[in-house]
Amino acid sequence: MxxxxxxxxxxxxxxxxxxxxxxxxxxxxxxxxxxxxxxxxxxxxxxxxxxxxxxxxxxxxxxxxxxxxxxxxxxxxxxxxxxxxxxxxxxxxxxxxxxxxxxxxxxxxxxxxxxxxxxxxxxxxxxxxxxxxxxxxxxxxxxxxxxxxxxxxxxxxxxxxxxxxxxxxxxxxxxVAKAVGDIPADKKLRVYYAEGPDGLATDCDKSFHAEPIRLAGADDVYHCEPKSHMGMETIGLEQIIALQPQLILALDPNFARSVASLESWRNVPAAKTGRVVAIPRAPFNWLDRPPSFMRGLGVQWLANLFYPSRYPLDLKAETKKFYRLFLGVDLSDADYARITR
CATH class of the missing domain: 3.40.50.1980 (Nitrogenase molybdenum iron protein domain)
Structure with a gap:
């Protein structure tokens, strides 16, 4: 034995x-x-x-x-x-x-x-x-x-x-593609992607960093070929004024809160009208830096933000669903308010 x-x-x-x-x-x-x-x-x-x-x-x-x-x-x-x-x-x-x-x-x-x-x-x-x-x-x-x-x-x-x-x-x-894919070029919302604490860095419209803006049917106004994969190319305020963006997507929440009150930005249509939106970023940025699966929610948020009648969305319900599926957490209403404020 x-x-x-x-x-x-x-x-x-x-x-x-x-x-x-x-x-x-x-x-x-x-x-x-x-x-x-x-x-x-x-x-x-x-x-x-x-x-x-x-x-x-x-x-x-x-x-x-x-x-x-x-x-x-x-x-x-x-x-x-x-x-x-x-x-x-x-x-x-x-x-x-x-x-x-x-x-x-x-x-x-x-x-x-x-x-x-x-x-x-x-x-x-x-x-x-x-x-x-x-x-x-x-x-x-x-x-x-x-x-x-x-x-x-x-x-x-x-x-x-x-x-x-x-x-x-x-x-x-x-x-998203079905909702916004047929918008004529001259009817697309003109969007500036503001990066950095002063908003004077951005990415070319053809850059993978700016992909969610394109997918959501808007015109990223900074038309160019990327100089590098890193992106965040320097841009002057005069050039932004000339591009006449109707909406600013801001990577830095402090810039988003302050830009409308800055005298130097008064001739930028989006700043003048207060159409400046901070990109949600908790626990990870919804769009970029780093680019991740969060774009699956971010592109829906943008489509609804840009064209609410074309892409109606219960953002709170979709956010809770997405965070449960991809992040494994259940959001409270307070969590949601903090993320999207």
Missing amino acids: LRLLVFLSLSVLSCATSRAGETREVVDMAGRHVRIPAQIGRVYGSSPPATLAVYAIAPELLIGLNTPFKTDEKALLRKEVVDLPALGSQAGMGRPLNPEEVLSRKPDLVIAWLDGLEDRAKTEESFAKLGLPVVFLKLDTLADYVPAYRFLGEVLGRKQRGAELADYLDDALTR
Whole structure:
């Protein structure tokens, strides 16, 4: 009997060890064939868009953040992630990534951002040296998130969850496009996207940073080709006056509150009429910086803001639905008022 028990124990240990060492091959969104563990239990996102993409589908798998969450953000996030360590980022804001620090957290997989601010070759090289597999997600447009979540669902063993998130975003895009897609160019609302504390930085209309404005059927008045993926190009106030925007979307809430009272902006139609709107940003910006799945709600908010008769929306109900689905939190009315004030 003792020999039988020992044999069975060794057999179970052998099977467990075998399973732990099993791998499978996936083709990521860069077309790369990557061998990854059969079961993924720990994940690191090498930049904010990648980390936030993982947060929405499987927050319990994250081993760390790119930047720490602010105190007022934590109440709107799942408790599994709020106190995770900040490990840095391969691209974007925050301190530079320390691959050895990531390795110490024993991730099974690194998720990286394809065609974004990340240097693909540098990302591959950094983690290859540590023996960590990397898969790339294409996340530049909101439409990219639909296949990205289906892919993540397969990779992370969350197929149903990935499909649920992808279906929501696909439906939102379809409804918005149907509502605003036929607006003639000369009838589109003229919008200026104000970035920075003084509102004198912006993004070209063709930039992926400004995509939600285009999707919602407005004319981003700063027509140009982006000089870089980073964006936030400097613009003069005289040029803004000449562009005659009817509405200003402000990244900085302090600028949004003060611009209408600034004498220097009095000749900007949107400032003169008080049509200056701060972009909601808790716990993550609804449109940009970082760009994320939040655009699925943000583009609906914009379509309703720009053309309420074309895209009627119960924003409070949709916001609560979205936060429950993507962020895993139930918003109170007070939460909603604080987010959208």
